Amino acid sequence: MTVGIASVEIATGVIAGRIAAGARAIRWLDDRDPRGAAVLGAIYGATGRAHIVGITGPPGAGKSTLSDMLVAELRRRNRRIGVIAIDPSSPFTGGAILGDRVRMARHTLDPHVFIRSIGTRGAAGGLSRSTHDAALVFDAMGYDIVLIETVGVGQDEIDVVNLAHTTIIVGVPGLGDEVQAVKAGLMEAGEIFVLNKADRDGYEAAHRQFGLMLHLRANARPDDSWAPPLLRAVASRDEGADVIADALEAHLAHLKAGDGFARRSGRRACAQMVNLVHARAAAALLRLPEATRLLDAVSACEIDPYSAAERLLAGSRNDSEGAA
Amino acid sequence: MDTPVERPLRILLAKLGMDTHTVGVTIIAHALREAGMEVIFTGLKQTPEMVAAAAVQEDVDVVGISTLSAGHMRNLPKLARLLREAGAGDKLLLAGGVIPQEDKALLTEAGVHKIFTMGADTREIVAYLRGWWTERQAADAA
Ligand code: B12
Ligand SMILES: Nc1nc2c(ncn2[C@@H]2O[C@H](COP(=O)(O)OP(=O)(O)O)[C@@H](O)[C@H]2O)c(=O)[nH]1
Ligand SMILES: [Mg+2]
Numbered sequence: 001m002t003v004g005i006a007s008v009e010i011a012t013g014v015i016a017g018r019i020a021a022g023a024r025a026i027r028w029l030d031d032r033d034p035r036g037a038a039v040l041g042a043i044y045g046a047t048g049r050a051h052i053v054g055i056t057g058p059p060g061a062g063k064s065t066l067s068d069m070l071v072a073e074l075r076r077r078n079r080r081i082g083v084i085a086i087d088p089s090s091p092f093t094g095g096a097i098l099g100d101r102v103r104m105a106r107h108t109l110d111p112h113v114f115i116r117s118i119g120t121r122g123a124a125g126g127l128s129r130s131t132h133d134a135a136l137v138f139d140a141m142g143y144d145i146v147l148i149e150t151v152g153v154g155q156d157e158i159d160v161v162n163l164a165h166t167t168i169i170v171g172v173p174g175l176g177d178e179v180q181a182v183k184a185g186l187m188e189a190g191e192i193f194v195l196n197k198a199d200r201d202g203y204e205a206a207h208r209q210f211g212l213m214l215h216l217r218a219n220a221r222p223d224d225s226w227a228p229p230l231l232r233a234v235a236s237r238d239e240g241a242d243v244i245a246d247a248l249e250a251h252l253a254h255l256k257a258g259d260g261f262a263r264r265s266g267r268r269a270c271a272q273m274v275n276l277v278h279a280r281a282a283a284a285l286l287r288l289p290e291a292t293r294l295l296d297a298v299s300a301c302e303i304d305p306y307s308a309a310e311r312l313l314a315g316s317r318n319d320s321e322g323a324a
Numbered sequence: 325m326d327t328p329v330e331r332p333l334r335i336l337l338a339k340l341g342m343d344t345h346t347v348g349v350t351i352i353a354h355a356l357r358e359a360g361m362e363v364i365f366t367g368l369k370q371t372p373e374m375v376a377a378a379a380v381q382e383d384v385d386v387v388g389i390s391t392l393s394a395g396h397m398r399n400l401p402k403l404a405r406l407l408r409e410a411g412a413g414d415k416l417l418l419a420g421g422v423i424p425q426e427d428k429a430l431l432t433e434a435g436v437h438k439i440f441t442m443g444a445d446t447r448e449i450v451a452y453l454r455g456w457w458t459e460r461q462a463a464d465a466a
Contacts, residue, residue: 102367
């Protein structure tokens with residue numbers, strides 16, 4: 001009851017673009033407070049306009065610094081920007097030190113920039129559990145662009161491509177063999193490639209390697225209508241933001257010229273529903289008394305986990321048929 | 325509810341002005357992380373205005389300022405006022421560092437809820453925050 005009133009008030013604030021309301025909505029969603037889901041339901045109709053942009057790459061590649069300069073450039077172009085900066089939570093304590101704001105301090109007092117730090121809280125894949133929801137809140141608040149900085153990722157932690165309309169992959173020279181590591185997952189994803197730290201030794205070699213990789217990717221996908229650009233940046237000196245912003249605009253135009261924008265938004269919503277069903281269905285099943293019994297048996301090695309899982313699922317199927 | 329509510333305490337840690345003493349704030353950040361809290365670090369050279377704005381955007385429960393270079397009598401009362409003006413007066417405001425005994429009463433009156441100075445045991449700080457957080461959540465639930 002108070003849940004309802006509070007949620008309506010926050011939802012109204014979100015749609016009016018009020019920062020405190022957006023901040024509270026994201027907190028509820030991150031905490032899995034039931035009021036969060038109520039807010040999402042109420043604001044959903046106001047979403048769908050924002051250009052959702054992911055920035056991903058290895059730890060220390062300069063993602064935060066790059067986000068900072070990109071925000072500055074996009075502000076020059078009069079865009080309003082929400083930033084979601086994700087850092088890892090400790091798998092042991094659940095605690096986190098979220099430090100991405102340090103590199104974006106110059107935007108703190110800009111009323112058209114909203115920066116939110118989020119811990120992964122157990123999620124794998126480079127995002128947090130609540131990233132999708134936070135992006136929706138920013139979208140409903142009227143931000144033109146939602147920039148998502150993932151945690152530093154390895155090869156296959158690229159969930160952000162399912163969430164973003166455009167993903168920027170950040171590489172750096174001097175990693176040598178690590179480029180090999182990057183190629184496997186990261187080079188297959190992404191629409192814009194940025195080679196940051198171009199002031200470092202090894203830039204030319206890294207540029208050649210990335211170029212080759214993109215060439216191979218293009219050959220493997222003759223139907224791709226978007227050719228990912230490979231751009232140069234020195235984020236610590238604010239160099240390269242203009243071409244990256246141009247590329248973002250070009251990719252957005254490309255998506256909107258076809259049905260790409262709507263298709264990606266739809267794909268994202270479907271992925272979110274699938275996630276929710278996975279989480280809720282699993283939680284519901286594991287709450288059954290039968291689950292506790294089976295877990296005890298598995299833990300005592302009296303039954304193998306495959307058979308136990310099968311039995312739990314079979315039991316719930318019988319239940320729902322019985323109820324029908 | 326289907327999924328349990330999980331509410332780790334969120335705290336913003338900042339240093340104001342030209343104060344570059346970083347050892348204390350770093351120790352506190354790590355101690356709180358080990359205690360399962362989410363620490364948002366804004367870095368050095370912050371103004372009270374920046375801290376207040378960041379505290380609202382991050383929707384933290386606690387704002388912690390580490391101050392060792394004598395700016396506290398100017399900065400902390402201003403920060404407390406800005407937080408109230410931003411509708412964030414319910415956040416707990418903590419300070420630590422080099423704060424002379426004779427300044428403490430004035431700071432408390434100005435809205436700093438608790439002060440930890442040199443030699444403060446991090447376990448004591450963690451225990452204080454946990455106690456406060458338990459009470460706050462109980463009050464919110466009521
Ligand atoms: C190390 C040190 C330095 C180092 C700092 C290195 C670094 N990267 O941090 C260097 C040499 C660079 C330095 C420089 C200066 N320093 Co100096 N420095 C110190 C010293 C000796 C120790 C500070 C320290 O690291 N303590 C260890 C940590 C763990 O303790 P702490 O910070 O107090 O933190 C504890 C508690 O206070 C609390 N806490 C701290 N922050 C927070 C925050 C929260 C939220 C909470 C809950 C708790 C909490 O928990 C911590 C754990 O117990 C102090 C002396 C002293 N007695 O403090 C002087 C001191 C702080 N420095 C001083 C001065 C004047 C300077 C300088 C201006 C010039 C000078 N005389 O050297 C410069 C300028 C620096 C600047 N621009 O700010 C004075 C400040 C005087 C004042 N405030 O009135 C002091 C007090 C020395 C003195 N007695 O004169 N300094
Ligand atoms: N030399 C150089 N250093 C950079 C550049 N961009 C970022 N850095 C530095 O690289 C380090 C990591 O940057 P950060 O943005 O935190 O990386 P993230 O972990 O990917 O977010 C910082 O010390 C930055 O100052 C660059 O273009 N050139
Ligand atoms: Mg970062």
